[in-house]
Amino acid sequence: MPVNYVGLERARQADGLRMVVVGGIPSPWGEAAKGILKIKGLDWLAVRLDQRDDAMAAWTGCRNAPVLMLNDEAPRSDWQEILLLAERLSPEPALLPAEDPHRTEVLTLCAEICGANGLGWFRRLDAVHRGLQGLEGFPPPVAGYLGKKYGYDAANAGQYVPEIVRLLNKLSKRLQEQQQQGSRFYYGEQLSAVDIYAACFMALFRPLAEEVCPMPAPIRSAFSALDERILAALDERLLEHRDFIYQNYLELPLSL
Ligand SMILES: N[C@@H](CCC(=O)N[C@@H](CS)C(=O)NCC(=O)O)C(=O)O
Incomplete structure (x- = not known):
């Protein structure tokens, strides 16, 4: 619905x-x-x-x-x-394991995607930095606004891409290991919160098609423009997992 x-x-x-x-x-x-x-x-x-x-x-x-x-x-x-x-x-379906260490492990993975200094955080700052440098990224007024609000620091901007690459590599390595164990999910053998966050945060790298995710062209362009090091780290596995989660658990088209 x-x-x-x-x-x-x-x-x-x-x-x-x-x-x-x-x-x-x-x-x-x-x-x-x-x-x-x-x-x-x-x-x-x-x-x-x-x-x-x-x-x-x-x-x-x-x-x-x-x-x-x-x-x-x-x-x-x-x-x-x-x-x-x-x-x-609504305890069912559970999106977090009930017991530690599993619960803490899943929450830690989630924090690496959603939290301060996580994948989304650095990618937003990267798109701010690109916009302010005159590269394809957030349009300069948006970049200025978001940069001030979310801690953009020109002196640290060189760390954004390496941090994003490190986190993408970590996610794709995890998916690969899970696939070797016969699982399509990030943790264990069933859906958990980390699958939802990982799928949704792919929007900042490869937004879903316009038919299911209509969005302003400058923002689509900012979300899609990637440094070549990030592009190289954007393993197809991450996008296949995104598609699997959207098709089976989330709602398309998006209601924005
Ligand atoms: N506080 C949230 C993150 C919130 C956040 O980053 N919101 C952004 C999402 S793009 C936002 O509202 N941006 C628009 C704005 O700040 O004006 C969390 O920790 O889960």
């Missing part, structure tokens, strides 16, 4: 789950959160993020997305808080 978008007031007055999401762009944090709620069978109302809306910021406590709201509870804006709430509200 497509996502049910409503206005801020309607969402604020409703009970249950509501989530503010970036509109019009397959923001991987938001797409993964949508996928988690879908897989869990949880109903929710969606509100598109408006960074300039003070009432929205007062409700969610920040000016970015996703932010998941449950009744009158405090906003959840961190990927892990969102995942843990979904696990609590």
Whole structure:
């Protein structure tokens, strides 16, 4: 079922789950959160993020997305808080192993994709850097805005590509090892949260086709433009896994 978008007031007055999401762009944090709620069978109302809306910021406590709201509870804006709430509200199908060390191992892999200094983090800064250098990347006004908000530092920009390559290599090595064990998933023999994050974060490297993922041309171009070292590390396995997860567990076309 497509996502049910409503206005801020309607969402604020409703009970249950509501989530503010970036509109019009397959923001991987938001797409993964949508996928988690879908897989869990949880109903929710969606509100598109408006960074300039003070009432929205007062409700969610920040000016970015996703932010998941449950009744009158405090906003959840961190990927892990969102995942843990979904696990609590709908334990089946479980997206995290119940026991350690497995649980911690899966959460660590997820953090390498979603967390500060993870794959998405560095790739965003890389696209900021490219835009500011006059290469294909975020258009300069967007690059300036995102760079200030998410810690762009020209002096450290040389580390972005090597970090991205290291993380992509780690993911593809893991998939290869899993395939050798007969599994199509990143961890064990069933779907886990890391499969959802890995699939959604491929948007920052090779967005899905326009028919299923319509997005503004400058953003498609920023998400697709890759340094040759990243291109070399973008193993086909990563994209095959993405397609497998979208076809079997997520919703196409995207509701943006
Ligand atoms: N806080 C989130 C990440 C949020 C995030 O990076 N949001 C970006 C997604 S592209 C956003 O809202 N960008 C638009 C903006 O900051 O204006 C998490 O830790 O899971």
